[in-house]
Amino acid sequence: MPNIREIKRRIKSVQSTAKVTRAMEMVAASKMRRAQERTIAARPYAEKMQHILADLAAQHRSGEEIHPLLEERPVNRVALIHITPDRGLCGGLIAIVNRSVASFILEQHVPVTVVVVGRKGRDFLVRSGQEVRAELTRLGDRPSIVDIQPIARIVIDDYTDGLIDEVYLSYTQFVTTMNQQPVLRRLLPIEPAAIEPGYNVEYIYEPSPDEVLEQLLPRFVEMGLYHVILESIASEQSARMVAMRNATDNASEIIDELTLTYNKARQEMITKELLDITGGAAALA
Amino acid sequence: MDKLKFEIVTAERVVYSDDVDIVIAPGIQGQMGILPSHAPILTMLRADELVVRKDGEETVMFVSGGFLEVMQNRVTVLADVAERVDEIDIARAEEAKSRAEERLKEHIPEMDLARAEAALRRSLMRLKIAERRRKKRPGSG
Numbered sequence: 183m184p185n186i187r188e189i190k191r192r193i194k195s196v197q198s199t200a201k202v203t204r205a206m207e208m209v210a211a212s213k214m215r216r217a218q219e220r221t222i223a224a225r226p227y228a229e230k231m232q233h234i235l236a237d238l239a240a241q242h243r244s245g246e247e248i249h250p251l252l253e254e255r256p257v258n259r260v261a262l263i264h265i266t267p268d269r270g271l272c273g274g275l276i277a278i279v280n281r282s283v284a285s286f287i288l289e290q291h292v293p294v295t296v297v298v299v300g301r302k303g304r305d306f307l308v309r310s311g312q313e314v315r316a317e318l319t320r321l322g323d324r325p326s327i328v329d330i331q332p333i334a335r336i337v338i339d340d341y342t343d344g345l346i347d348e349v350y351l352s353y354t355q356f357v358t359t360m361n362q363q364p365v366l367r368r369l370l371p372i373e374p375a376a377i378e379p380g381y382n383v384e385y386i387y388e389p390s391p392d393e394v395l396e397q398l399l400p401r402f403v404e405m406g407l408y409h410v411i412l413e414s415i416a417s418e419q420s421a422r423m424v425a426m427r428n429a430t431d432n433a434s435e436i437i438d439e440l441t442l443t444y445n446k447a448r449q450e451m452i453t454k455e456l457l458d459i460t461g462g463a464a465a466l467a
Numbered sequence: 468m469d470k471l472k473f474e475i476v477t478a479e480r481v482v483y484s485d486d487v488d489i490v491i492a493p494g495i496q497g498q499m500g501i502l503p504s505h506a507p508i509l510t511m512l513r514a515d516e517l518v519v520r521k522d523g524e525e526t527v528m529f530v531s532g533g534f535l536e537v538m539q540n541r542v543t544v545l546a547d548v549a550e551r552v553d554e555i556d557i558a559r560a561e562e563a564k565s566r567a568e569e570r571l572k573e574h575i576p577e578m579d580l581a582r583a584e585a586a587l588r589r590s591l592m593r594l595k596i597a598e599r600r601r602k603k604r605p606g607s608g
Contacts, residue, residue: 220479223479223480223481224478224479226474226476226481227476227477227478227545228478230476230536230543230545231545234509234534234536234545237509326479327477327478327479384507385507385508385509385536385538386506386507386508386509386510387508387509387510388494388495388496388508388509388510388511389495389496389510389511393511394509394510394511394534397511397534398534401545401547404478405478408478
């Protein structure tokens with residue numbers, strides 16, 4: 183028969199674990215909300231940029247030299263920006279992105295250069311012997327666009343120097359709280375969106391369309407990268423929130439079971455003592 | 468009278484959004500005043516102050532560069548960094564200024580030189596704007 187004190191101790195330990203997981207769930211929930219707000223706050227800027235870029239690209243006449251960041255060229259080497267969380271305890275999320283990246287790398291017929299954001303992805307790629315061009319870790323939950331500029335600069339420079347011919351992004355898209363999808367999307371060369379009807383205005387460009395484009399494109403890349411990093415953070419936090427909620431639920435189930443066993447054991451002991459007492463009394467009588 | 472729908476956004480947030488009478492912006496080719504019915508234009512911006520006036524009241528902002536678009540009485544600024552004058556952190560700007568000056572004294576490659584200069588220009592501009600506004604209206608930020 184299990185020792186009563188032993189059971190009591192286990193209940194206590196599971197209870198304190200549940201306390202921790204519940205706290206983590208709440209922290210993740212608030213961080214997730216904040217990350218979502220930031221994604222939404224970044225939207226007007228991104229949309230405006232899309233419009234301007236579409237307009238500029240439409241102005242381009244064939245025969246003119248095209249900006250390198252827009253130019254499609256034969257692909258001899260691709261780069262991949264792999265965005266992952268710094269920390270674990272977020273369910274299957276990390277495994278899912280890492281797997282999607284691994285199969286991407288295996289599918290390529292050309293060498294792949296990897297730039298990685300987040301510790302978990304870095305560890306994974308280093309362990310599997312992939313050479314890492316650059317890494318950015320400890321970004322925190324609230325990165326500013328300045329924090330991600332170094333990565334954008336490396337990629338843009340490598341791209342303009344012709345070291346890489348295409349750049350892909352790997353990240354997790356926040357679909358719902360319960361659902362995060364690994365996504366692979368091309369970042370470079372940039373494909374300008376088609377002009378929306380009713381938006382084709384003949385702007386006066388100052389100083390000139392080319393110079394505006396020159397300034398706009400790198401920012402566009404930064405913006406794209408910033409956006410998917412925010413998206414990944416929102417996914418990470420929501421995955422963690424769900425994982426921690428499950429952990430808390432499991433803990434309370436275990437506590438229920440243990441309490442039942444405890445009560446049974448206690449009752450048995452009382453019965454046994456009573457029997458002893460009545461037995462003793464009968465022997466004396 | 469017509470108003471301009473004015474909005475100034477950065478990658479992180481909407482800094483200011485309102486209907487205004489006039490926008491005075493630091494265009495790359497010189498200061499420009501934008502009134503309603505302005506022709507569509509897309510210009511780059513310098514790091515300087517941007518002023519909007521609404522019903523006689525002025526709001527001053529710092530922009531570190533970016534783009535300004537005018538289209539059908541809508542003025543949109545895509546700024547790299549933008550702050551309203553009362554948000555400028557003077558201590559931080561001072562710090563950034565001395566850091567940039569420090570860096571300019573060292574021997575550094577061209578790329579970093581340009582960045583340090585840009586940083587210096589930004590911090591000086593921030594300080595200038597904050598300073599000027601404080602003199603004009605003592606006690607307000």
